[in-house]
Amino acid sequence: MNKYCFGIDVGGTTVKLGLFNEAGDVLDKWEIKTIVDDNGKHILPDIAKSVEAKLAEKKIEKDQVVGIGMGVPGPIKADGVILKAVNLGWGTFNVAEELGRLTGLSVKVGNDANVAALGEMWKGGGQGHANIVMVTLGTGVGGGIIVDGRILTGANGAGGEIGHMHINDEETEKCGCGGVGCLEQVSSATGIVRVAKKYLAGTDKASVLRDQAVSAKTIFDAVKAGDEAAAEIADIFGKYLGTALANVACVADPEVFVIGGGVSNAGPILFDFIKKHYQKVVFAGCKDAEFALAMLGNDAGIYGAAKLILDK
Known part of the structure; x- marks a missing residue:
């Protein structure tokens, strides 16, 4: 059975999303607007909706999805708790748990700069x-x-x-x-x-x-x-x-x-x-x-x- 995952980069203006296979090939990528109104309470639900829509479009079942990885602009603890993300209007809460609840998928979250570094190590200038x-x-x-x-x-x-x-x-x-x-x-x-x-x-x-x-x-x-x-x-x-x-x-x-x-x-x-x-x-x-x-x-x-x- 083919396995997939989502890579998501949350910015202050747009959220970039990618669908990947286990080998790290990007199969599709797209963007949605980052709505920061109401202290950013719409951001994670909008991401969840976009993920669900892509799964339906590609006819992928959730048991084929390893999970969602996500980078956010703020300090993130190892357990997925963000301490504050000023550009998003977020205070302190567990981002990984909340997106996991909304999607039913495993979620791992990191600081956006750290996550970008991981990407460059894997497939970019640090390969x-x-x-x-x-x-x-x-x-x-x-x-x-x-x-x-x-x-x-x-x-x-x-x-x-x-x-x-x-x-x-x-x-x-x-x-x-x-x-x-x-x-x-x-x-x-x-x-x-x-x-x-x-x-x-x-x-x-x-x-x-x-x-x-x-x-x-x-x-x-x-x-x-x-x-x-x-x-x-x-x-x-x-x-x-x-x-x-x-x-x-x-x-x-x-x-x-x-x-x-x-x-x-x-x-x-x-x-x-x-x-x-x-x-x-x-x-x-x-x-x-x-x-x-x-x-x-x-x-x-x-x-x-x-x-x-x-x-x-």
Whole structure:
């Protein structure tokens, strides 16, 4: 009898869903809107309805389904309890139990960044490795740590929250988390723009960045075009991120760092700025860690969620 599972990635705008076979092949994928009204009380029932509809469409019986894996944007404990998901309006409750009650299927839930890391280990940039750190450079900095093929969750589901490592003693503005000097403030897509604006305000050096909107893309496009100021901005970004990853390496000792998120669209040139600073300060035993670009894009979450339930 063929066996199947669902991989689900819950975002603040849409919920991505995938139907997989046991080998990890995605057979179908689709999206539904994330309705966050009424403190997100519609989200899980809407997911359950979508799963039921897909089972009916594909003529799959529930005894053929291994279960549902799901990534959500918030700290998730190993037992499926979410401590809070601000973007969804959720407070503290057991997400796995509730979705299991609604669907009658086994459910395993993890933090979305951790789940995406699991997906990249399984079918993406970390394939062939069992110990990886994934870094997502988007609006914020997300992280996921995989040790011996398993997500490092931690006591409160906060394992892998590398974006909120303190990395900059000179920072005076608060991060969105309430802290000051977080990695996210200097190495996210918004963080590198902050770095660029501060740098450009403090120098008269000519740069094409003065004549256009500054973004992570325009900064690295300028680097590729030989803009000296842009290269110095990228070097500041790389120093913070490379140093942070060297600190992470001392704890997690990964085989590979997988870099994803919008900033990673710059391509391998990112590594020129990260690796040199990483190598300067990393513990000798971790110097051989590789750097790779994420490969699954927006599908990392559904792949990782499927792997989560298949490994349960």
